[in-house]
Amino acid sequence: MSDIPSDLLKEILRRVTGEPLLRFRTVCKEWRRIIDDPSFVRIHAHTQISSNTLLIRNSTTNTLLYSLNLDTLNHNESKQTIEVTAVKPFSRSGATDVPNLPAPSCHVVRIDRMRTTDSTTTVHQTSIYSLKMNCWRMVKDCPYDFPGHRRPGVFLNGALHWVLENKIVVLVLGTEDYRELPMPTKPGESVGQLVEGWVMNDYGVEKSWTKLFSFTEDFLLDVDVLTPIAYIKSKGLVILQNFDDFLLFDIQSNSAKMVTVSGLPSNFYCQIMPQSLFRLGRSFAVDVKSKAAMKRERKRKRMGKPTIKPQAR
Amino acid sequence: MAAETGTPTTLTLKSNDDELFSVAESAAILSVTIRNMVEDGCAGGVIPLDNVDGKTLASVITYMNGISAIPADEEKKKSYRDKFLSDKDFETLADMVLAANYLNMSCLMDAVSAKIAQVMEKKSVGWVRRKFGIENDYTPEEEAAVKEEHKWTFEGVETDDDN
Numbered sequence: 001m002s003d004i005p006s007d008l009l010k011e012i013l014r015r016v017t018g019e020p021l022l023r024f025r026t027v028c029k030e031w032r033r034i035i036d037d038p039s040f041v042r043i044h045a046h047t048q049i050s051s052n053t054l055l056i057r058n059s060t061t062n063t064l065l066y067s068l069n070l071d072t073l074n075h076n077e078s079k080q081t082i083e084v085t086a087v088k089p090f091s092r093s094g095a096t097d098v099p100n101l102p103a104p105s106c107h108v109v110r111i112d113r114m115r116t117t118d119s120t121t122t123v124h125q126t127s128i129y130s131l132k133m134n135c136w137r138m139v140k141d142c143p144y145d146f147p148g149h150r151r152p153g154v155f156l157n158g159a160l161h162w163v164l165e166n167k168i169v170v171l172v173l174g175t176e177d178y179r180e181l182p183m184p185t186k187p188g189e190s191v192g193q194l195v196e197g198w199v200m201n202d203y204g205v206e207k208s209w210t211k212l213f214s215f216t217e218d219f220l221l222d223v224d225v226l227t228p229i230a231y232i233k234s235k236g237l238v239i240l241q242n243f244d245d246f247l248l249f250d251i252q253s254n255s256a257k258m259v260t261v262s263g264l265p266s267n268f269y270c271q272i273m274p275q276s277l278f279r280l281g282r283s284f285a286v287d288v289k290s291k292a293a294m295k296r297e298r299k300r301k302r303m304g305k306p307t308i309k310p311q312a313r
Numbered sequence: 314m315a316a317e318t319g320t321p322t323t324l325t326l327k328s329n330d331d332e333l334f335s336v337a338e339s340a341a342i343l344s345v346t347i348r349n350m351v352e353d354g355c356a357g358g359v360i361p362l363d364n365v366d367g368k369t370l371a372s373v374i375t376y377m378n379g380i381s382a383i384p385a386d387e388e389k390k391k392s393y394r395d396k397f398l399s400d401k402d403f404e405t406l407a408d409m410v411l412a413a414n415y416l417n418m419s420c421l422m423d424a425v426s427a428k429i430a431q432v433m434e435k436k437s438v439g440w441v442r443r444k445f446g447i448e449n450d451y452t453p454e455e456e457a458a459v460k461e462e463h464k465w466t467f468e469g470v471e472t473d474d475d476n
Contacts, residue, residue, distance in 0.1 A: 015430035
């Protein structure tokens with residue numbers, strides 16, 4: 001049945017995750033052409049908004065990346081079973097493709113705390129790394145007081161999100177503007193080690209905050225380090241990070257268990273990442289830039305104009 | 314085609330292998346192709362569907378009836394779709410994606426495409442070629458080179474049996 005027309009084929013392929021698609025480039029030349037086509041790569045990235053791939057980064061050295069498929073975390077085992085799961089180094093094609101971004105980190109957005117020379121005020125300078133321009137670019141200062149040590153922002157709806165004490169700070173990447181989202185109304189006095197999970201059903205609508213679960217666990221040393229990682233709706237399972245372990249919480253049975261994954265660095269950050277087909281490093285974005293630069297160069301030569309920047313008035 | 318209250322209108326659909334099916338108009342108009350015919354007033358007699366065989370059309374009608382019986386609750390509709398597609402093999406799914414496209418039924422189209430994509434996740438290159446009826450047009454050298462570019466994606470693939 002080779003009679004699936006190519007527009008229908010693309011409809012199917014854009015729903016396949018990144019890893020198998022890279023394998024399917026081997027199927028035939030036509031499939032490789034479709035999968036490598038930049039417009040398909042974009043459509044694919046827009047389709048892959050949810051994911052079960054956890055991208056894990058060593059937060060001390062910022063060098064190695066690991067990927068972990070959440071399906072391999074087995075939550076049917078009895079409580080507190082230590083699991084050993086193989087973790088493989090992850091990259092588009094070999095380790096060299098991990099973007100060689102400038103130090104100090106792999107963040108594409110960074111927020112630096114700067115103190116004025118008289119030490120009276122602190123400015124939170126925001127820079128965005130542009131793959132197209134291949135450089136850091138300063139945007140608006142962050143109007144919120146960020147702690148010096150914080151987790152990377154969570155990407156959702158074209159924006160990065162950080163939870164601060166009583167609000168969610170949002171950096172909208174399209175407009176490079178900061179805004180904030182409200183947190184759910186604070187519960188009353190919490191007794192002991194109470195953990196609550198809330199979901200904002202309609203993005204940005206304060207009234208849509210809904211409590212998903214709550215539980216108390218005595219074996220948790222410090223509830224504050226507990227970080228939500230993923231909510232697998234179909235299984236009713238919430239995955240949280242607790243130091244270097246994972247806590248799997250089953251909403252239905254209201255039970256939690258710890259899972260340790262071997263082979264991970266101690267002290268890591270992790271985030272759910274959709275598998276996109278974009279290339280970093282020697283990306284086509286960089287190619288576009290150099291072509292544009294060559295064009296400008298040619299134009300300048302043709303016009304016989306010296307390179308003078310327009311003066312600001 | 315005036316909507317008469319009381320008795321629901323029934324349409325007769327004919328597959329390309331001459332099977333006839335009765336279906337409530339309210340369910341059949343999930344297909345934009347059929348809805349347009351109804352609105353143009355050319356759904357009086359038998360509606361011929363030249364690109365859909367009887368086996369596939371029977372499946373599609375089961376889906377039409379099932380999904381239109383569910384009130385506007387996206388969660389419930391989704392779980393109906395998941396259940397409806399759960400026992401379908403690849404060939405049936407492929408026929409259904411073509412039928413959904415021809416009948417212009419976006420909800421079925423989306424669900425079947427997603428199901429096929431899900432089935433493909435762990436499959437080998439050989440499986441895909443066989444199921445999609447694709448001839449390998451790489452030379453052995455070319456194929457080895459393309460494979461080498463993303464060798465790691467070939468780990469953990471299902472062994473090459475069918476279904």
